[in-house]
Amino acid sequence: MSALRDRPALQGAMFIVALFALWELASALGWLRVFQFPPPSRIAEALWELAVSGFPEGVRIWTHAAVTIARILQGFLLAMITAIPIGLVIGRAPLLDAATLPIITFARSVATLSLLPLAIVWFGIGELSKVMLIAYGCFWVMLTNTIAAVKYVDPVLIRAARTMDVDGARLFTQVILPAAAPRLLAGARVALGVGFMVIVGAEMIGTIRGLGALIMEARNFYRTDISIVGMVALGLLGIGLTAGLAWLERVLLPWNTGLASVRR
């Protein structure tokens, strides 16, 4: 008993197992309706079905996941390659920064998913509108983070570089970018999180491929067990993407031991 008391992870694991067992039991005894709360065993069967034959027939879970990842990454990268250069320029030009601040603040307040109908009118219901929505959500987050990253580069670093006659493009690539990099990557992580939130909404319209589409489509066929598999897959994907970016951070910035100072 005392061994259990000192092991919080074990307590948590046992609690989750107990919850699953109770859930299974409750639906076996008919306390919970299987359609509303498909028991863990049904969810496992649904996972098997999704992995082997797919839902809708032929579209297996790997395809759904790959389609979702591809959409997120396309929108995310589009936002990165536009937001970072623009942010670098604005961050170095105080007048431009002051002139764009209200626009950026407002654009960030615009809920990305509220652009869904407009995206459909402009880009159709195909892939492009989904990618553009993700790009919009990621863009403003990345832009504000880039501007902040450049603005808060220690001026001593810049003055020190200037005394050594480092100027212009070299000042940017050798001093400003490396100094801003930790904050840039922290921004990228937040942006990816936004993109991940947007994709589920974007996939609810005009497609049957992708995890967001899977969960909605499954509900239309009263297959809530499959919806739950899709939700779990989305959760795991989110964890995976965050971990991937954290790994990239370690590879790109080996000197940056703690992000605690820039993470908010």
Place this chain on the structure above:
Amino acid sequence: MSTTGSRDAMLGALGAVLLLGAWESVARSGIVSPAVFPAPSAAVLGTLARMPLDDIAGHVAISLGRIVCGFMLGAMLGITIAIAAGWYRILGNLVRPVIEMLRPIPPLAWIPMAIVWFGLGEPSKIFVIFLGAFFPILTNAYRGIAGIDPVLIRAAQTMDVRGLRLLTKIVLPAAMPDIATGLRVGWGLSFGVLVAAELIAAESGMGFMIMNARQFGEVGVIIFGILLIGACNLVTDWGLAMLIRRWLGKWHSI
């Protein structure tokens, strides 16, 4: 300082005017069809001409009502669970893994289950908005309570402050900045999921207003609605920030 402040405000206004002017002139030049890319003036005036002001105000009120309901539920439940999990260690050990398991699932991914559990009415929309607010509020509040400086607690205990008084007089005030952060993030996310929540067979609300406008190809109404949702978010977030600053000012100087 105030001169740079007013200069920045002037520049900001100039930037906004320039952007609106550029949008207006591009749209009026006729390069793009106004049915697809209307001028801002046309979008606003067209919407006001087509929709009575009362209807628009009704959509805004309904959306804000849903957000406030979902957000309040999320805040109450999130803060309560955070306090309980931070106060009783065993409970924290049990609840934390469950939360960590559910938290990565995006709020919108719950929509199908929300419909199955709560039907197509108000509760399912409020549930989705609730989820958007609940997780950031819970995790921030828990971080604040779990990360409280033990010296504060020991100091209070030497003065015989225990139990409920320790919680309300020491722990909660100390955790307040984190709780406030969670509330701001949660409010933003509530707005973020609003439109998607109102996609669930809604017949009212700002999300419905723009999705409905799409079916009739009224791009002007869509643009007006997007700007309206953005403005509501901005104004209410600012209000919440003011409230929090006032309320926190008692203990913390920000």
